[in-house]
Amino acid sequence: MAGHVSGAPNPLGREVTAVEDLPATAAETSAERPWPLRLLSAKMKDYIDRMSAVWIEGQIIELNHRGRASYLTLRDTDVEMSLPVQVWRNVLDACETPLEPGSRVVVQVKADFWAKTGRLSMRAGAIRAVGLGELLARIELLRRQLGQEGLFDPDRKQSLPFLPERIGLITGRNSDAEKDVIRNARLRWPAVEFDVRHTAVQGADAVPQITRALAELDADPAVDVIVIARGGGSLEDLLPFSNETLVRAAAQTATPLVSAIGHENDRPILDEVADLRASTPTDAAKRIVPDMAQEIAGIRQSRAALERAVTLFIDGELRRLAEVRSRPALAAPATQLDERERLVADLRDRSARAASTRLDAGAREIAHLRAQVIALSPQKTLERGYAVVTADDGRILRDADEARPGEGIGVRLARGRLTATITDTGNPDTGEPGTTTTTQEQ
CATH class of the missing domain: 3.40.50.261 (Succinyl-CoA synthetase domains)
Incomplete structure (x- = not known):
């Protein structure tokens, strides 16, 4: 172990270690190599003494005078946070406005650390009450800022x-x-x-x-x-x-x-x-x-106005209804109905007669056309003794030259059909008949 600060042992029975053998920083300390309390206090005091003074704003909630020194407690204006401050009487007397609990102030404070007892305190170097004009200026500045953000729209x-x-x-x-x-x-x-x-x-x-x-x-x-x-x-x-x-x-x-x-x-x-x-x-x-009384009065007025409007409307409709009922069409409605009934009956009779006449004429026309169709039909021609001659391929023969001897032909009569074989052809103009061999078909 290195040299001692003094040769006297400490209460734990160990001699005091030289300062140069102690850890240089707090992070290097350990249970085996701690700092003595005096060193921590000295470093804290040195660090706090290098801090700059700062202006703070708050509201005085407590103020006590003790001889040459006064002690006040400042509270933040927005949140529940307070700070005790020591101020000398001469600093307090320099304030133009008398201070009392509730006053809003700005204070220049400097941290002070009492190494012997490890007590940290804040000392005021200057104190000034916040005036009415300054408060109004701050309020107007905030008002303009919030207005620009649209909070007042x-x-x-x-x-x-x-x-x-x-x-x-x-x-x-x-x-x-x-x-x-x-x-x-x-x-x-x-x-x-x-x-x-x-x-x-x-x-x-x-x-x-x-x-x-x-x-x-x-x-x-x-x-x-x-x-x-x-x-x-x-x-x-x-x-x-x-x-x-x-x-x-x-x-x-x-x-x-x-x-x-x-x-x-x-x-x-x-x-x-x-x-x-x-x-x-x-x-x-x-x-x-x-206001309930006003609302009730308003309801009564509205109800009275509604009743008047409904009454006027009903009276008007009754007058119009009386005028309509006095017209001939409604005074004796059966007259027009009887007239319409007679007209409908007449039209119904005329329609029935016209339809019957038209049906009779149509029936006669159909019978005449049917007779014409029957008279001109191929069947009537066949019944008069004519026949239809067809070749084997179904062609209707109209000229003897279209057939050759030995070919088969079909003969369609009024009743029945004949199958024949041509044995000879002749010219009707010369009077020379041809011959056929005929087989009858039913």
Whole structure:
């Protein structure tokens, strides 16, 4: 083992190792070759001392004065995260605006590590309250940015249901805003139901609580519309309703959203992205549910108007029906029917006579044509003593020269058929008959 830092043994009975024999980095340490605590503390202090000072923004939630030093706790304006900061009285006195819990500030802090006790603290080198003008400038910058992204476009806004059965209400506990919304809504429509979520409506806890409640109500299919309500307040009190995280969460809700923040002249960014902006919580109640008395009066007026219209229509139709019934065709309808009946009977008789006459003429014409056909038929010619002579191949012989002696011929008579063999041919013009040998066929 190398030389010692000192010759005294440590509590474990081992002598202190020289610094040059220790691992150079934390990654090289092991159970057999550890760093002494003083070395880790020295390295941590050296590293932290090299860190630059940084400006941070937050809200003071706690402020204690202890002699020359004061201790304040800063909380992030958007999430639940806090940091204790030590500030000397002279730094605190240099701040132009008196600070108190709830103030929004920017602080220049520098980390400080007390090696002897291993305690890390943040010390303030300068502190400045965030003024009203700066807050307004930040809000307007965010308003322009969100407007350019289209979050305020009218096409994105949803229509509120005519008669919501269940309303989700996000507001402060036991607040006047809650009472105004519920009382006025039930005065207008007693059957309406509410799902109330109590949250902080100002301060560092407001944004995460309202955002969480908004997500829960939006996920509930029984909720028809969501109202975020709060009474009036200073600009600082209404800052959560211009917070980018809350505004973007409101823009993504699928349930119609109503913003009822402050009074008529209060215009947080949430008003721009909501589907409906109400000037006050009372105005929100009047705009999300109809007035039952007005609706009943409207129904009565509509019913009376409908009854008048139906009565006028029926009276007009009765007059027109009376006019139609007074016409001759309807006053004595049998007259026209009798006339039509006589006309139909006459036409039927004429049609029967014409058909009979036409059938008789057709029958006579057919008989005449039949007689002509029969008289001119080959059968009648054969009955008069003529015959049809055909050769063996079926040809009809019209000239004796077409046949030769010894050939067979067929003779078609009026009744029956003869088969003959030609023995001789003659010329009828010379009066010399020919001879045949005949065989009779039935």
